[in-house]
Amino acid sequence: MSALYIIAVGLGSAFVLGMLNERQKNLGYVITLAALTVMSAISAQWLIIFAATGAHPIDIFTAGTQPPFAINLRMGVIESALTLLISLTGLLSAIHMGNALVARGRRAMAVLVIAIMALCGIVLTRDIFNLFVFFELIVIATGGMVLLSDDERAVSAGFKYLIVSQFISVLLLIGIIFAYHATGTLNIDGMAEQGASAFALAFFLMFIAVIAELKPFPANGWALDIYESSHPGFSAIFSAATGTAVLFAVDKLLLIGGAEWFPVASGVGIVTFVGANLLALPQTNDRRLLGYSSIAQTGLILTVLGQQDILGQNYLFIAGGLLLAHAVAKAGLYWLSDLVASRQLTAWAALKERPLLVFAFVTFVAMLCGLPPFPGFYAKWELAHALAAEGRMAMLALILFGALLEAGYLFRWFGYLIKRESDEKVVCSATQAIPVFAAVIAGWVLGFVWGELSVTRFGLNNLLLTLPLLFALSFLLIEWAPAWLKNTVAIGGMVAFFVMTYAEYDPLRLIFAVIFLIGGAITLLASYSAHGRRVGFYPAAMLMYAGMIMLIRTTDSFGFFAAWELLTVGSYFLILRGKESEPHALSYILFSLGGAFLILAGFALAASAVPPAPTFSLANLAALTAPVAPWVFVLLAVGFMTKTAAIGVHIWLPGAHAEAETDVSPMVSGILLKAGLYGLFVLLMAMGKQQLFGIELTHALLWIAALTALLGNLMAIFQEDGKRLLAYSSIGQMGYAVFGLALMNHLGWLMALMFVINHYIYKAMLFLSVGGVAKRTGTRDMYKMGGLITLMPLSFIATLIGIIAVSGVPPLSGFGGRWIFYNAIMTSDVRMPMVILFLAGPIAFLYLFRLIYTIFLGQLKDEFRRVKEAPFWIVLPQMIYVALLMIFAVFPGIALRRVDEYLNQFFPEGGLGWSGNEITSAYGYWNPVSIMIIICVIFGVLLAWLMFVDRKAQKVKQFNIVFSAEAPYRPETTHFAWNFFAPYRKALGFLVLPLATMFWGTITGLLHTGADIARRFYTGNGQTYAFHFLLFVIVAYAIRIGF
Amino acid sequence: MIKRFIALALVVAVGSVFATLLFGYTPDADLNLTARYYAERTAADLGAANIVTAIVVTYRGLDTLGEVTVLFLSASIVGLVLAKGTHAPHRTPVPVGELLTTGTRFLVPLILLLGVYVFVNGHLTPGGGFQGGAIIASGILLLLLADPLKHFSHSLISAIESLAGIFYVMIGLAGLFLAGGFLDNRILPLGTLGNLASAGAIPLIYSLIGLKVGAEFASILAALSETEEL
Amino acid sequence: MAHLAMATGFLLILIGAWGALTNRNLLRMIVAFTIADTGVNLVIIAVGYMRGRTAPIIDGAVSAADAVTRIIDPVPQALVLTAIVIGVGVTALMLAYTYRLFEKKRSLDIRDYTDLKG
Incomplete structure (x- = not known):
């Protein structure tokens, strides 16, 4: 089935949903699930074809006309994998939100279906203006999904998002039209052939606008608010599906821009990765924490995209491993967060009673930290080796530092889960459990797949075997x-x-x-x-x-x-x-x-x-x-x-x-x-x-x-x-x-x-x-x-x-x-x-x-x-x-x-x-x-002599001693045990000052203080976030010119 | 004060970027690659006299589909957000001027006619579905201004919206089977250039778009108007 | 001619940006964004204008044969059509949001909506 059907089915069902009246909510829900299933099935079918035969990507024309005179889509192994990821996330979120979605009505379901369709469109399209149109669809759909939250504060979060999006759209459009003027085409591959040096400024505007959609640090205050206040089913989509699509869009732009723009991507990416992880340290709200972690992981993958020059074709293995690990784990964690009533990290102790859910949590944390046997581990290994081979040790050090920060707050969270007490009882319905366990299974399967890939590509070992x-x-x-x-x-x-x-x-x-x-x-x-x-x-x-x-x-x-x-x-x-x-x-x-x-x-x-x-x-x-x-x-x-x-x-x-x-x-x-x-x-x-x-x-x-x-x-x-x-x-x-x-x-x-x-x-x-x-x-x-x-x-x-x-x-x-x-x-x-x-x-x-x-x-x-x-x-x-x-x-x-x-x-x-x-x-x-x-x-000999000498010894009771005319009656007064080596402590105590403990304590203290100072940057005022975005653009431009 | 200063600095900085673009801009002497193609081939291939329409509806039809969806989505979300359901406030009628009421009765049919004319003739003269739909919406707005309590049947509007959308998608898919590809307009005969019944499916599509856009704007205006407490 | 239109467009964008950055009233911000959107559309139209050429419509004035030498670039016009509609959609959405926000807190000042932060 042509990939166009993904778009057609999505749109068609959305319009059908519009036709239903308010009472036919359940029918609407069935239509929604059916549409998402069909979209996933088409993607899966193509993925199997490409993975099994290793065929080249195919182009799908529209309007019976060749590109660049009409818009074309492309379906290849990467595209099919990404659209499958996006559609499945949508489907599983729809299952997870079941009742909540039905309660909100058919229009909410239409918003969800259109969002998924548009994300697939971003992945499939080869036309830059078409990309813009789908982006705007995502902006509006996100605005809609945010509104469907139970949290009252979601409305203001959505408004802040729209403010920044307006600025982003302006820059993107200006960039596109001047790029069109320079190249005479709107087709991405056509522009790539000509190279971006002729229209560097226009390209910069397009590039920075698309990167801004990735929520880079520090121009992302609005994003955290959305993650914190939206329904977790939607946050799962924002984190896993939207991030995926936009990253691929950045990849397409880098195709146009060429090697001289890689450092921009790497720079923004690494700052985002380290910054977001640092800011995650003092967080106590679980969804906000997951938001910071999402942003950080996206930054890491952006960095990998920017290192394409040294990674060659392997960048797909590395970026793909990191992306899939992040998407599956984040979606899973957001779905899990729906089961915990309170938003405090320590409230997750309620999950303690359910070993299967604890296992799910462990799987997700392990995937995020890049622990074996998950894809992130193999990806991390290859990335480290590629960076070291080119002498980019500073970059490697920063990445490992950020990864350590992330491991820190994730494992601290796990400690809360296992060790704290909670009065809550977790009620987990089947529809809420299915997506979580689907994610767990997907995680382990991906670990196996990446293991096999690592064997064929790099001669490593499939750890799961x-x-x-x-x-x-x-x-x-x-x-x-x-x-x-x-x-x-x-x-x-x-x-x-x-x-x-x-x-x-x-x-x-x-x-x-x-x-x-x-x-x-x-x-x-x-x-x-x-x-x-x-x-x-x-x-x-x-x-x-x-x-x-x-x-x-x-x-x-x-x-x-x-x-x-x-x-x-x-x-x-x-x-x-x-x-x-x-x-x-x-x-x-x-x-x-x-x-x-x-x-x-x-x-x-x-x-x-x-x-x-x-x-x-x-x-x-x-x-x-x-x-x-x-x-x-x-x-x-x-x-x-x-x-x-x-x-x-x-x-x-x-x-x-x-x-x-x-x-x-x-x-x-x-x-x-x-x-x-x-x-x-x-x-x-x-x-x-x-x-x-x-x-x-x-x-x-x-x-x-x-x-x-x-x-x-x-x-x-x-x-x-x-x-x-x-x-x-x-x-x-x-x-x-x-x-x-x-x-x-x-x-x-x-x-x-x-x-x-x-x-x-x-x-x-x-x-x-x-x-x-x-x-x-x-x-x-x-x-x-x-x-x-x-x-x-x-x-x-x-x-x-x-x-x-x-x-x-x-x-x-x-x-x-x-x-x-x-x-x-x-x-x-x-x-x-x-x-x-x-x-x-x-x-x-x-x-x-x-x-x-x-x-x-x-x-x-x-x-x-x-x-x-x-x-x-x-x-x-x-x-x-x-x-x-x-x-x-x-x-x-x-x-x-x-x-x-x-x-x-x-x-x-x-x-x-x-x-x-x-x-x-x-x-x-x-x-x-x-x-x-x-x-x-x-x-x-000594023992025998002692026993002989003492053969007539008298057994003496414990308190049969007298000193200073006092007979003790409590063992504590005669047993010298507490502070046993007090004299030594006086003499040598200076050697055991807890210097190491103070040293490490100071370091963690500094990190937390730094994070606390930085988080005041996020004032909550949407206008301020607009300032951040513009400042981000100007600074990026200045640095780019500087080099 | 500081905030204004920073805002000024940022605006100036962005302005300098724009200035660079402005001064580096030289208009083309000849049409570029894609424009040339459209200029040469539109009439023969698609049979449409209005080249912009041909681009919008057929060559870049996927964009238009997306754009139509944008409006659909906006209208849905506005409806979702502003839905009053059964809790509509009781509103008392407000007297509006005689001039407005009479003028409305006279003008609205003409406006609607103009709108329909614009989108039906989209392939021949400047204009098209969006422009026509906007004109229709302005007619609706005039109605609302004249009679703020006027109630539009939301189910009718939804039906028009959705049906138009579904037909649009189906026409697009028909292009896959009956012509060269998705949204190819050659599923219907091209006819002679300049006639009303020409350019294949373009007039049909643009009419659907016109209805859809008109319905969506009406829906948004109605939703916004119903929020007003009189 | 094209330069004049383009400069005006850029100016409008800057005015809109200034308005959005300095006004605290939500409705004024939305109006500022509308101005900026208009500016962007103006810039898009300005790109593609060629001196001495006419509209890309084949009728009595321009025949199909000499269209190539007589018409301006039709692509920006098609793009701006889409851009305008998208702008309308986002504006409608922002207005609906503003209404909801006002319903809750009866304030149109952006500084009152900082409940999520850090």
Whole structure:
């Protein structure tokens, strides 16, 4: 069917609707839906034809005359995709608005149908004046749709829109007529052939007028008012359909204008993207926020259009991916907003009770932020690489900054949704639900399509076809099942995957694989203690593990980055589940995404120097040379260190790990941090030592690591909250591991790997232990506990073994790590960082002692006299870990020997000698078995002697002590636990000033203040907006002449 | 004060842009590409004497279709916005001058006749559907001024509007099947240049447009007039 | 001749713009826009005028054969027809809006309609 029928059917049905009388509203509604369906069907039919056959676009003539003497339309693959998008949005909005539309009458329906038809017309036409006519149709139709809102303020919003539109039309018409005079034709392709240099001023007027329709920042005050006050079904159309059509119109104009006008589009686009996202930060009205986000995304796509010169034909892939992701997600979110009665962002907590709606929200937010596996992700990847290849790093930085802002306010909103309370009940009828879920399905399908396209065009990977991700997503299907069943499936799946693939890994990666998969399975044992269904836990956890395992299996930068973002998202959802974790989860995702963007920039920069064939292999990092190499190193290293919580970017960790659920903390602290270490491994293996501005970068790493270790441990000793103490301890331990890596010698790396294993085992164990205690006592504050050794003996044993291992005291594995570490230092020549690191060691003793003393030793408090041991499923993994620690202490060679040999290829010297039970290095030897035997003997002897000497000891009651003629009767007065290290705080407290927190807090504060100042620009006065528009035009003109 | 100053500055700036266009403008010596085509081929291909009409109705017929839709949309929205429904205020009759009443009775039929003449002869003489429809609307306005309480049947106006529109679209589609393309006027015989019954479907289309435009303007005027509280 | 008409058109546009930017009364703004629209239409007409030529109608004065050398450019006239009608449509819409706004707040001052902002 000819594409003309789209226009004919639209118009015909609108006129028929005009003929109906007021009582035939339902008939009118049926006609409306039928018309929109036909328009969608025609578009779909053409899309299938073009996509399947790859045919050229066809021209449709009118009046039996050839262009340019008559108007012609064009239908191609792009046009059909866009008209399908527009018609479907119209159809779904009409379904969504059902009753509201019928109530408003047949004329309202006619307005809707004409609007959709006109938008399709904008996409299809090849005549510039015809474009103007359709634009004016949109202006009037928008004015009409705005009026149909329940919100009284919509009328003034519409009037402001009409004021600015008048100015826009004037400029557009002047531009068109002078362009006609210069070229003698009104046909776009005809004008394009002649080029715009002959009529540059006229072209400028046309161009700027069309761009103004895109609502660029700052000439868009009127647009926000419309988004805020219109019925959400119409706002969905404005955002998804109108934006799409006008963007394509800009594309047509750029055809005429040529390359010299690309910078104008890019400039306006990037200012809009960053500006609108910035202004979105302080918003509290959900529809206004979505309006700012719409404007921002449109600005981003405009920027991509302006970068056509370097993107070539790929600009369609990138712009299309971003456009479709934006349109589907925005329409979906606007439709969702109809289900929430109040306009406050926090009111969306009402959706919490409906898991399907929450899933829809998550899908839309993920699409907008360009997270995998959605189209925006592939688009973002290609865009970053194209920009880096041309050295447009400033543009890339601005885009990533804007994207981070957007992720910030969207995830903050999600936090409100999950964590706040609401009294509202959400009532969702079928007609309101259908469009939302159609959008969700469309989103996932588009993700698959863009994945396939990326494979054929760029040799990337279709993420939706990778087994780990599919496994994680399959948990969405079994969410109805009880938690223990899902847990079993999860554990089984992870172990099975390991068994299937373990032969593929080299010794280094094998260690990580064991920790991620087998270690993950063991920590999941603790999850058996949970009851109910735990909706949302398993998809999130499996997503995180899928990301982690994909991380070590991939060999190219794309796979690495995709895995990184997947594990970030999965862990964010996990952390968010904690009761008080809303701000911490937000902090976590912001730092993680910031780090991820740095990694993206690093990979893009690397690929620009060593062209990918077809993808950039991680091994190619070694092929980089100055001046690019050090910058890539810095970008990637900082990115990885946001995950290991190096000092300065560590402020998210204490809150995130402490507030997470009992079985989540071991996962994120014990396992997730290792992903960052893995990244550093890969980086250092490939790139080795690098210099930037004369600074040896690995030396800088040493300093950072040493400071992290010192300050992490120092901050741990002052914590009252048990889990926070362990969290800071993780920061410190990661500092040690990074130090070992940064030493860049054989033993340093071996030590780092030993840390990876050890830290996982004892940190997971300690978190489970403290978590179990917290479950039974109801608090995490250590000073409230005490004397629990008799009531929770197994937890005590686990903690005891744990702190012995952490402290590095023989006979446990921590000692082995220390031994290797001292050997490693001997062979290196760094002094000061070493001293700092040595200082960190004894400080660790302090907090370890505090941990065990304040919880288990000391005086038992009254309220806890009846606590039981922690639940079985929490104790079981701890006991497994105890056993593992013991085994590893006595036979470290199990894990280390093969790695030691593997490391020989990087550092041929300095390896260890393995003979029987003895391990030798250049400086000494270590025999774990004999150490264990000796210590056990000593311990046994002492224990026996003590028991013999005290065999007649008398049991003494808790309060059977007297001092200063007073007998205490409350445990609190005799249990020294609160502010345990007060003297140290007096002496060393200055070292733990929250400088990093203040720094980051200042930055976010500045952003918010900036946004608050900028938003006063939007006074609400329509006349002022007219001023803004004219000022925008003049400034754009001045800048254009200037260049 | 500052606002005026800024407004002046902006207007001056825009004015300078216009001045650049003005001084860079030189009229053509000969007709350009499209104008030449229209000048040479209209009479032979389309059989219309008024070239502007031929352009409006056939060559750029899609624009006209859009324009007609603009009016339809405006009229609908004005009707939607100003609809009083059953809550029309009670209005008392107001005496208007004798001159106006008599003049109206005399002039309105002539005005309507002129309007019909203009749009029926659109393909031969200056004018056409829009101009004719506007003339008809001015007649309606005169009626309203003479008798502010005059009630126009909204359903009749809607019927005229919609039917005219539907027929217009159908004629356009007929062009797809019976002639060269959408809105091709050669579905009817071209006849001899200069006759009333010539130029194929153009007189038919323009008449429909004339009726439609007249009806729409009437609808807008009636809606606006009914808002007045007397 | 063409320059004079064009200059007048531009002047009208500037007057209309000035009026729309400085008048606070809604109705005056609408009138200002009408003036600006007229100016635009005048400019469009002025483009395409050629000295010494006549209207693009084939009748007794101009025959079909010498139309090419005798008539002015017909395209701007066709365009301006559409532009006028569109202008009318938007003006009607703005008037209807003004009526609704006045109904609610009984004020025609644009500064009273700033309820949505920021």
